[in-house]
Amino acid sequence: MTNQHLVERMRAFGTTIFAEMSALAVETGSINLGQGFPDTDGPREILDAAIRSINSGHNQYPPGPGVRSLREAIAEHQSNYYGLDYQPDGEVLVTAGATEAITAAILALCEPGDEVIAFEPTYDSYAASIAMAHAVLKPVRLDGPDFAVDHDRLLAQVTDRTKVLLINSPHNPTGRVLTETELGWIRDLAVERDLVVITDEVYEHLVFDGVHRPLATFPGMRERTIQISSAGKTFAVTGWKVGWACSTPELITAVTTTKQFLTYVNAGPLQYAVAEGLRLPADRITEVRDRLRAGRDQLTEGLIAAGIPPFICQGTYFLTADVSPLGYADGVDFCFDLPKKVGVVAVPSRVFYTDPGPAKSYVRFAFSKQPEVLAEAAARLAKLG
Numbered sequence: 001m002t003n004q005h006l007v008e009r010m011r012a013f014g015t016t017i018f019a020e021m022s023a024l025a026v027e028t029g030s031i032n033l034g035q036g037f038p039d040t041d042g043p044r045e046i047l048d049a050a051i052r053s054i055n056s057g058h059n060q061y062p063p064g065p066g067v068r069s070l071r072e073a074i075a076e077h078q079s080n081y082y083g084l085d086y087q088p089d090g091e092v093l094v095t096a097g098a099t100e101a102i103t104a105a106i107l108a109l110c111e112p113g114d115e116v117i118a119f120e121p122t123y124d125s126y127a128a129s130i131a132m133a134h135a136v137l138k139p140v141r142l143d144g145p146d147f148a149v150d151h152d153r154l155l156a157q158v159t160d161r162t163k164v165l166l167i168n169s170p171h172n173p174t175g176r177v178l179t180e181t182e183l184g185w186i187r188d189l190a191v192e193r194d195l196v197v198i199t200d201e202v203y204e205h206l207v208f209d210g211v212h213r214p215l216a217t218f219p220g221m222r223e224r225t226i227q228i229s230s231a232g233k234t235f236a237v238t239g240w241k242v243g244w245a246c247s248t249p250e251l252i253t254a255v256t257t258t259k260q261f262l263t264y265v266n267a268g269p270l271q272y273a274v275a276e277g278l279r280l281p282a283d284r285i286t287e288v289r290d291r292l293r294a295g296r297d298q299l300t301e302g303l304i305a306a307g308i309p310p311f312i313c314q315g316t317y318f319l320t321a322d323v324s325p326l327g328y329a330d331g332v333d334f335c336f337d338l339p340k341k342v343g344v345v346a347v348p349s350r351v352f353y354t355d356p357g358p359a360k361s362y363v364r365f366a367f368s369k370q371p372e373v374l375a376e377a378a379a380r381l382a383k384l385g
Contacts, residue, residue: 009131016124017351021335025345031369031377033299034335034347036172036317038368040291042236043277043284050240050273062268064260066094066244073275074244081204082214084222090249093256096266097241098202098230103129104259105198105226105245106164110135114163119149121352121359123172123200138162139354144322144362145311147174149182158189164196165189170203170212173352173364174320175313177210187218196251197221201229202243205285207315208293216246226251231274233317236288236368240270292317295367295374302378303365307385310365317368320349324361326384331363342380 003011018035025032041047058067065071071088078084086092095101102125110116112134118126120139130137138157142149167186169178178186190197197215204212216225230243245255296313303310303321310319328334331348339345349362356362367374 009134010128013128013131017347018124021345021347024336024339028339028343028345030339030343030345031373031380032345033365033367033369033377034345036366036368037238038236038317039370039373040236042234042288043280045280045284046231046235046237046273046277049276050270053269053272056269058269058272060268062094062265062271064265065089065092065256066265067268067271067275070094070242070244070271070275070278073278074246077278078227078246082217084214084216084227084246086246091246091252093245093252093259094266094271095243095245095259096263097232098200098228098243099125100241100259100262101226101228101230101243101245101255102126102166102198102200103132104262105228105255106130106133106135106166107258108254109196109198110163113161115157115159115161116164116166117154117157117162118166119168119171120354121173121349123168124352126166127354135163136161137354141353141355141357141359142171142174142176143358144174144320147171147176147311149178149185151185154185154189158193162193162195164198166198166200167215168200170201170207170315172203172316173318173347173349174311175316175318177207177212177314179210180213183213183215183218186215187221190224191220195224197225199225199227201227202233203316204229205234206289206292206317208289208296209312209314212315223248226255231277234285234288235274235277237270240267240274242267242270242274292368294371295369298371298374299365299367299378302374302381305378305385306381306383308363317366319365319367320362321365322361323363329361331361334361334363342383344377344380 021034110133232238308321310321350356
């Protein structure tokens, strides 16, 4: 039923498929491989730091841009990992997760009718953020099995109204890590057409194959890129919702102007803890990545045994499989049948597309779960084969 009180541009964005499938998992007692969150905590050091921060009285409003120790840690992180020089004052903004940073950036940059190019399948908040700005999503579809960028498709979506390129790599939900060549195409397009690029890099440290290179490191891109990431995926603390944006003073000021009226500030004591987390030795972050790689490999074997071998996943939390070999033309039907048949929940990939085309029968599974949970899920899925 259409909600007559909701503005028309948001009527396509009701209850998310993640909430719907998670509710179905509870209702049926199924293993939830739908929503992408880990079921184990990250490094103990960051959890202890959060407790210390709360007990130290850091429980009131933090500064609008974020606590200084976190902004300094973010700047150090960008320098240490990527050689990018951002000033803690004026070039770093702390946000309520990466989702808020993306929304605030789009609201800040887009006038009604402006166009935002994004690769699809797209993370579901992108289309909603663009709709809230009265802007227009121009999708560039990535096709399986390799989900490579089609250069001609990318260029075909560019018009005189193109304002922003919204780039996600490592890419949710496909697990694709964009190559140097693909990033070079995006760089050339942005410079030639004088476009701003918003980069969603929340899975930057969860790369199993290939190398993540930020677009901001390419010539001419530092000054036109809003680089966004968060602590949630890196440290397995998705509920903390501590993210950040790095860019030029002019672009950060623009994003801050809209962000301050969304949440104003957030997660005061947790910001201090994330600052300590970003300063942990690299091997502590590597442990999180390696645990996820093992989960990817474990669930891959289960999906192969089920008769739906997944596409290659280079990073993130997710595996995508084509369920048409099991007789399903639509992944939605499969996902609603799966809990009843074997007690597992997944998410249909078609919800990430404006027009899924051949991806209509694709389904996404999250492998960010404990080994014993994945083993039980694999055993249940094998009954499909």
